[in-house]
Amino acid sequence: GKALQAGTSHFLGQNFAKAFDVKFTSKEGKQEYVWATSWGVSTRLMGALIMTHSDDLGLVLPPKLAPIQVVVVPIYKTEEQLEEIRNVVDKFSGELKAKGISIKFDDDEQAKPGWKFAEYELKGVPVRIAIGPKDLEKGQVEVARRDTLEKQFISLDNVGTEVAQLLEDIQANLYNRALDYRDTHITEATDFTEFKEILDNKGGFISALWDGTEETEEAVKNATKATIRCIPQAFETPTEGIDIFSGKPAKYRVLYAKAY
Structure with a gap:
């Protein structure tokens, strides 16, 4: 319910130049104090981003700003299962990358799937895909969106198209949710x-x-x-x-x- 000044520009005049003795040589060859401006695009904007969108589970990042937009967490017991999952993921991963979407396949063996789910929620990754042997049999993946925490199953044939659309939906939802909050306040x-x-x-x-x-x-x-x-x-x-x-x-x- 408070205001945050961020992303602003200021005309500072010569105050800082005089305080720190910053001069330039004019066309006339004279030493004069510089006239300064300040453009405040800094870490405060990151603070505003965190406060505006996030929740008690951690960060919630708009897809257009998220360094990782989609993370894939494989669920497997054997190396053979992992390899089979990897081959399937490579196909729709290529589709998403071709659309300019950043995707990570997390096959780290040091952490279990549940730990990874919590970790990527904490980090605010917009879309999480879980896929295991049973999903392969059914020709589907489980997709979770970070903004609403809703889950759905998507056909393997449609992952590239539907996940790309889902990222656009999340972007619009976060914007409209923040805009509505501002307007109602x-x-x-x-x-x-x-x-x-x-x-x-x-x-x-x-x-x-x-x-x-x-x-x-x-x-x-x-x-x-x-x-x-x-x-x-x-x-x-x-x-x-x-x-x-x-x-x-x-x-x-x-x-x-x-x-x-």
């Missing part, structure tokens, strides 16, 4: 009493009118610890009404929130 406040009640009991973003002055924003921050996070493009046009704190004519509709 944007609440409009019409006065300051309502503003504080929303902040204390629901959290999230608060849509409110602002008079456009730093003084008002600072006063709201001192009273509630909430600050203006952004002026959404949809809100940029002048708005009729009054600021919920100062009572002055409003210039913008903005989103307030407490930040981490």
Whole structure:
């Protein structure tokens, strides 16, 4: 229910240049302090990714960002069974790789299938495929999706097509789930009493009118610890009404929130 500033850019002016004595030679041959910008695409975005999608079992990674998109866990007792499984997996593995999908065949003999299942759930691999001798007899594989933990059986003939589609479905589901969470946690406040009640009991973003002055924003921050996070493009046009704190004519509709 809090805001996280991430992926932002800032004009830093010459403050850091003066603090660290960073200069350049101008066209006129003079030493001047550099004008700096900051582009904040860093580890904080990874933190946002983890907080947005993950659960108590571990990471949940969107397929387009997952280093391993599909993991295959063979279930076998003999080397002959493993070899038979490997030959079958090589066929649909080739199909998936041809579609640009990263796939791992985990034949590590030091860990049992159950341990591997838990490990790949923890790591957030979007799709897990389990296949054993009985599955080969039935011409199928068991497919588990990380986002909903649902399992289904897919025909060996359709693995390449259906798993590729499943990855697209998972990507869309994670996006829509996060978008819905965000939208349901944007609440409009019409006065300051309502503003504080929303902040204390629901959290999230608060849509409110602002008079456009730093003084008002600072006063709201001192009273509630909430600050203006952004002026959404949809809100940029002048708005009729009054600021919920100062009572002055409003210039913008903005989103307030407490930040981490």
